[in-house]
Amino acid sequence: MRLSLKVSGLAVAFGLPCALLLALAIARGRFPGRSVLNAAAHLPMVLPPVVTGWLLLIVFGRYGVIGSWLDTLFGVRLVFTTAGAVLACTVMVFPLMMRTMRLSLEAIDPALDAAARSLGAGRLDRFATVTLPLAGPGVLVAAIVGFAASLGEFGAVITFAANIPGRTQTLPLAIYAALQSPGGEATAARLSLVSIMLAACALLLSEVIAKRLQAGVGRR
Amino acid sequence: MSDADDGLTVAFRHRLGETVFDIAFAAPPHGLVALFGPSGSGKTTAALVAAGLLRPDEGRVVVRGTVLTDTARAIFVPPERRRVGIVFQDSRLFPHMRVEANLRYGARRNPPGPVRFGEVVSLLGLSLLLSRRPHTLSGGERQRVAIGRALLAQPRALVLDEPLASLDSARKAEILPYLERLKAAMALPILYISHDLPEVVRLADTLALIEAGRVVACGPLETIAARADLPLAARDDAGAVLESVIVAHHPARGLSEIQAGGRRLLLPTVDRLSGSRLRVRIPAREVALATERPGPMSVHNILPGTVGTIAQDLQRPAALVEVRFDGSGLIARVTPDAVASLDLGPGRPVFALVKSVAIEPIG
Numbered sequence: 001m002r003l004s005l006k007v008s009g010l011a012v013a014f015g016l017p018c019a020l021l022l023a024l025a026i027a028r029g030r031f032p033g034r035s036v037l038n039a040a041a042h043l044p045m046v047l048p049p050v051v052t053g054w055l056l057l058i059v060f061g062r063y064g065v066i067g068s069w070l071d072t073l074f075g076v077r078l079v080f081t082t083a084g085a086v087l088a089c090t091v092m093v094f095p096l097m098m099r100t101m102r103l104s105l106e107a108i109d110p111a112l113d114a115a116a117r118s119l120g121a122g123r124l125d126r127f128a129t130v131t132l133p134l135a136g137p138g139v140l141v142a143a144i145v146g147f148a149a150s151l152g153e154f155g156a157v158i159t160f161a162a163n164i165p166g167r168t169q170t171l172p173l174a175i176y177a178a179l180q181s182p183g184g185e186a187t188a189a190r191l192s193l194v195s196i197m198l199a200a201c202a203l204l205l206s207e208v209i210a211k212r213l214q215a216g217v218g219r220r
Numbered sequence: 221m222s223d224a225d226d227g228l229t230v231a232f233r234h235r236l237g238e239t240v241f242d243i244a245f246a247a248p249p250h251g252l253v254a255l256f257g258p259s260g261s262g263k264t265t266a267a268l269v270a271a272g273l274l275r276p277d278e279g280r281v282v283v284r285g286t287v288l289t290d291t292a293r294a295i296f297v298p299p300e301r302r303r304v305g306i307v308f309q310d311s312r313l314f315p316h317m318r319v320e321a322n323l324r325y326g327a328r329r330n331p332p333g334p335v336r337f338g339e340v341v342s343l344l345g346l347s348l349l350l351s352r353r354p355h356t357l358s359g360g361e362r363q364r365v366a367i368g369r370a371l372l373a374q375p376r377a378l379v380l381d382e383p384l385a386s387l388d389s390a391r392k393a394e395i396l397p398y399l400e401r402l403k404a405a406m407a408l409p410i411l412y413i414s415h416d417l418p419e420v421v422r423l424a425d426t427l428a429l430i431e432a433g434r435v436v437a438c439g440p441l442e443t444i445a446a447r448a449d450l451p452l453a454a455r456d457d458a459g460a461v462l463e464s465v466i467v468a469h470h471p472a473r474g475l476s477e478i479q480a481g482g483r484r485l486l487l488p489t490v491d492r493l494s495g496s497r498l499r500v501r502i503p504a505r506e507v508a509l510a511t512e513r514p515g516p517m518s519v520h521n522i523l524p525g526t527v528g529t530i531a532q533d534l535q536r537p538a539a540l541v542e543v544r545f546d547g548s549g550l551i552a553r554v555t556p557d558a559v560a561s562l563d564l565g566p567g568r569p570v571f572a573l574v575k576s577v578a579i580e581p582i583g
Binding site for chain 2: 119133
C-alpha cells in the first residue's frame with residue numbers, strides 16, 4: 001500500500017513535467033513530425049500493457065540499449081526494482097497526463113500571448129505569468145488522474161518489474177497475488193476496497209477542479 | 221521618409237497568400253493617424269507590422285527616431301522590447317488577473333516613464349473597476365482597461381486595432397470621449413485602425429486611405445476629406461471636415477459663428493465656449509453651388525471659393541465638385557447637368573451655399 005503510493009507519486013513527479021513540455025510542444029509548436037510525436041506519445045494508451053512492458057524490457061533491460069548503458073555507467077538496474085515499477089507506471093500514464101494538459105493548453109487563447117508580448121514579457125515570463133496559471137487547473141487534474149491511473153497499473157509493471165513483495169508489488173499486483181493463494185480472498189477484498197476508495201477520491205477531486213474551471217474562475 | 225522622422229513611420233511590403241500589401245504612411249509625433257479602409261485591405265497587417273507581431277517581407281518601422289524594423293539592415297526589434305502598445309478588437313485581458321493586475325502587467329516590465337497609474341485610471345474612468353475580474357466587465361469597460369494596460373507599459377507609440385468594432389453604437393458613443401481625452405492628454409503618436417467613417421472623422425488628425433493592400437491617399441484629415449477624386453467622396457455620407465474655432469454666439473438668433481479656412485460660418489448654437497476649437501462636417505449632398513452671389517435667402521452660409529477637381533460619382537449619376545478656399549475646402553455633390561449649365565471647371569470662382577442646419581459639429 002505505501003509502496004503503491006510511493007510508486008504512483010514518483011511516476012507523477014517524473015512524468016508530469018515531461019508530459020507538460022511535450023503537451024506544450026504539441027499544442028503550440030509548429031514543427032515537422034509533430035503528429036508523429038503526438039502519436040508516439042499516445043502509443044502506451046492503446047498498446048496492450050504487456051507489450052509496453054516487454055518493450056521496456058528490451059530498451060531498459062540489463063542487455064537493452066539504454067539499460068546496459070545505465071548498468072555500466074551508473075550501476076543502475078531498473079528491471080525488478082522499485083525504480084523499474086516507477087518507470088513502467090510513468091510510461092503508462094504519460095499519454096493520459098499529456099492529453100489532459102494539451103487540451104487545457106489548447107483552450108488558452110494564443111492571442112493572450114501576443115498581448116503579453118507587446119507589454120514587454122519575454123518567453124519564460126509569458127509562460128510563467130500567462131500560460132501556466134491558465135493551464136494550472138488542467139495540470140492539477142492531469143496530476144490527479146495520472147496518480148489514480150498509476151495506482152491501478154498492472155500489465156506493464158508485472159512484465160517489466162515483476163511481482164516482488166516490498167519492491168515492486170503495487171496494490172493491483174498484491175490483489176492478484178492474494179487471489180492466487182488459497183484463502184486470500186479476504187486480503188484481496190480488503191485491498192480492493194482500498195483501491196476503490198483511492199480511485200473514487202481521485203476522480204471526485206479532479207471532477208471538483210474541472211467544475212471550478214468550467215464555472216469560469218478566470219475564463220472570460 | 222527618413223530616420224529623422226520623430227513620429228511614427230511605417231512602410232512595408234508583405235505577401236500573404238495571393239495578396240500583396242504595399243503600405244506606407246507616417247504620423248506626426250503627437251497626432252492620431254487613422255488607417256481607414258474595408259476589411260481585408262491590410263489595415264490590421266499594418267498594425268501587426270508596427271507592433272512587431274508580424275515581420276514583413278520588406279519594410280521599415282521607425283518610432284520617434286528609433287528604428288524598430290528595417291529589413292534592409294536586418295534590424296528587427298522583437299515586440300516585447302519595442303515598447304509599442306497595441307490594443308486589439310478583442311481586448312485580450314488576462315482572464316486570471318483582476319483589472320488592477322492587468323493594468324500593472326506592462327508597467328512592471330518596462331522602464332519607468334511619464335505615464336502615471338492614477339492619471340490613466342482617472343483618464344479612462346477605471347477607478348471603480350480595479351478589483352473586478354475581466355469576465356465581469358462590459359465590452360466597453362474591457363476596451364478601456366486594455367487601453368490603460370497598453371498606456372501603462374510606457375509605450376513610444378500606441379496602436380489601436382479596431383478597438384470599437386466589437387461594440388454596439390451605444391458603447392461606442394460611451395468610449396469615444398475617452399479616446400478624445402486620451403489623444404489630448406498623451407504626447408505620443410497613435411495609430412488608429414478602423415473601417416467606421418464617423419469614428420475616423422471624429423478622432424483622426426492624419427488619414428491614410430487603404431484599399432486592396434495599398435495606400436490610396438495619406439494626409440491631414442481636412443485635406444483628404446475635401447478631395448473629390450478619392451473613394452471617400454463616393455460614399456453616400458461623404459463630406460468635408462473643417463477644423464474651426466468658435467468666434468461668437470448669437471443667442472437671440474439661436475446661432476453660433478465659427479471660423480474655418482478664412483471663412484465664417486453660422487450654425488445652430490453649439491454648447492461650447494467662444495474661442496474653443498470645433499471640428500465640423502459638411503456633407504457633400506448639403507452643399508449647393510452658385511456662380512453669382514445670390515440675393516436674400518434662407519441659406520446662411522455663402523462661401524466664396526474656387527473650383528478644384530471635378531470628379532464623376534461612380535456610385536450614382538452625380539458629380540463631385542471641390543470648392544477650395546484658404547487652406548481648406550468643401551465638396552459639393554451636384555448633378556452633371558448643373559456642372560454643365562454653370563460651366564464649372566477647375567479654377568472657376570464659385571459660391572458654396574451651405575444651410576446652417578446642415579453643418580454637423582463633431583466632438
